[in-house]
Structure formats: structure tokens, C-alpha cells
Amino acid sequence: MEFRDYYKILGVERSATADQIKTAYRRLARKYHPDVSKEPNAEARFKEMQEAYEVLRDPEKRAAYDQLGSEWKSGQPFRPPPDWGSGFEFSGRPAGAGGAGARRRHSGSAGAEDFSDFFSSLFGGGSPFAGAGGRAGGRDHHARVEITLEEAYRGTTRMLELKHPELKPDGSMELRSHTVRVAIPAGVTEGQLIRLAGQGERGSGGGSAGDLYLEAHILPDRLYTLENRDVTLTFPVAPWEAALGASLTVPTLGGPVEMRIPAGAQSGQKLRLRGRGLPGQPAGDEYVQLKVVLPPADSPEAKAIYEEMRSKLNFDPRASEAR
């Protein structure tokens, strides 16, 4: 395992006050929060910062961390000293960086389970059953799944490795995992939640298990842009197809369909294919945005046709802009 320099991660001196640490965390959190940031690796950076803040905001943890000394550098191989932790009592599960009071941990903000091995080796992960005397329901678990637009249209499956703590005969806890295949129904949209009842944390003392929630994210598509359940496709057409009208084969998520382009269509015009977007109640639509592409005037024949159009059509594309 590698050492983590929490002061360096937050960009503060080892002598920084609690207020300076809080300010540094807040400043960096605004920059790297995964919901607002466009920075590369924002999520990983944010989790790292949360881990650093979890330690440096807590006087007990900070004092213990400081005991390791200032000689360590980030990335150096590390193993906790044999007498590590004597004289300190850590309060188990983190409360969630930045929040006031103890709250349950959910995805988006890191909890002990998301922190590094370095953190766990020093401060533990917190007992999953801490404070849960008697019968208690399990917590909900959250995960993020990325799917393609095609998968959102047709439905898909994902293999997920679910971890759950189990009590060993000697009284200690160990993390067990099992793999499940999750069938994601067709029609999921960006950011939507998918619920898997009873697949969260197991309850204790006969309490019911929590649920597992998957937050769906749809990857950008090469052909289509997505807005809610509607998709938009840019579709190139020849000038004569736009001018005279044509029946053309257009791609849709469900496969190609014939579409009638009305005579006199213009570049940029949008035509709607009702119900050809993502399935749902109601299903989304597909918008076909026409893009008139001019043939190149790269041969005597092509040039002659353009010359003929110039002389015969009396066309001024800027006529409507004339003042």
C-alpha cells in the first residue's frame, strides 16, 4: 500500500488551522465535484480530497496521522507501525465530508468503503453493525452504471459484484462478495434510478435488507444526440432531394425506416418520426435534422450544371436579408 500525503492533497501546510483546511477543501470541492466539474478524473480527485478532509477535519484522526511524521511522501510504500493507534479512539464510519452531523453514507460522496487501503489500514472501515443493536434494516446501496444509447433502447444486462459484510465465528467481520446479473429494462434515460429491491445491505436481527439503486448514465452516441427520450439525428441530403422531395431510408434506434422528405425542404429543417426515440410512456421521438450537402463542382459537367442554375434560376440566397 502507498502512503498518502493528505496535506498535499488539500494543498495546505501541516500547520494549517481547522478553518484553513475547511476553506481549502471547499475550494477544491467546488472545482472537482463530479456533479459540476469538467476536469478529467474529477471523481477520483474528489474522493481523494474527501478522504484527506475526513482525516484532517477530525482532531483525533489528524493527531494520529501527524504521529506518522512529516518524512513520508505520497506514493511511498507504507505499512502502519506495530503500535499504531494506541492512545486514540476512532469513531468508525465517516460522517460524510462537509456535512453537519452524522448522516448515512450514499454514493457520490465517499465513505469508508470508497477510501484507500491506506485510510482503512489506519482508521478502519467502521463496523457495518455499529450502533445497530437488535433488529435493524439494512442500508440502501448505490452504484453507477454506464450504458450505450442502443442498450438504453433495447434493454441490457450488467454483471455486478455485490459485497456484504459477514460475521466470522471469531467475531470479526469479513467482506463477502457474490456476482449477480442485472437485467436493465429498455427505456432507461439519463440519470434515472433503477431499483433492485432487497439487494442492499443485509438487515441485522431479522431486519429487512436495503435496496440496491443503480444510477444510469448514457454514453454519448456517434449518430444521435439525446434529450430526455427524444433523439436527434443529422441526416445529409442532396440539393435535389431537398428541393424536389424524396423517399429516403433513415436510421432509427429500432432499425432503418422509409421517410418522405417534403419538396422544398431546407438545410437545418427538422422532421419528426413519432415514437422512434427511447421507449416509455409516452415513447420519445426521433428528430431528423436535414443537412443539404452540395455536390462538388469538380468536373466540367458539374460546373456546367452550376452555370446553368446561375443563369436560369435567378436565385438570391440573401434576398430575405436585404434591407
Next chain:
Amino acid sequence: MVRVTQVLEAHILGEGDWIAVREICELCRLDPEAVLELAALGVVSSREQAPGELQVAATHLPRLRVAGRLMQDLGVNVSGAALALELLEAQRELETRLRRLEHLAHY
């Protein structure tokens, strides 16, 4: 070789689903007061199923989850989270429009 022990059917929380405020608090790391305030600000659609039992449209859960994360992680209050949500959604809409224009300009 991965051993699959179970195949699970998932349920999309979408149109027609309504979620009780107490469940939302669990899901979105929000206090009940914050959920009620966000509903009052028009950030989410709500209905009163029974006297004192407010429910929120499941289609607005993603918004509430982002609001919860912003409040928890950045220390913003309910009004700040509502404003951030509005700006983030406007930004996303502009990005979608930009991508569409880039597709159009590609040919």
C-alpha cells in the same frame, strides 16, 4: 470464470412512480425540510397522497440526488442547490444543442 448466483430484474423509477419523502431522504441524503423546500421552489413535482404524507415524482429523483450531494459536499443551502441545479440543467441543454450543431457542421 465468474460464478453468477442470481439474475435480478430491475425496476426503472420513472413516470407514474411517486416516492414518499421519508424514502427520498434516505435516497438523496436530504432532510425532510429540504425536500419540502425544494418542492415549494418548484424544483420537483409533489403531491399529498394523504394528509401530511407528501410524495415526489420519481422522475425528479436525479435532481434531488444531485441537490443532496451538492448540499452535503459543498455546503450550499437549499436555495443555492436549486440555483445550481437550474444552471447545470441549462448548461447540459446548451451542450446538447452544441453537439447537435457540431453534427450538423460535420458534413
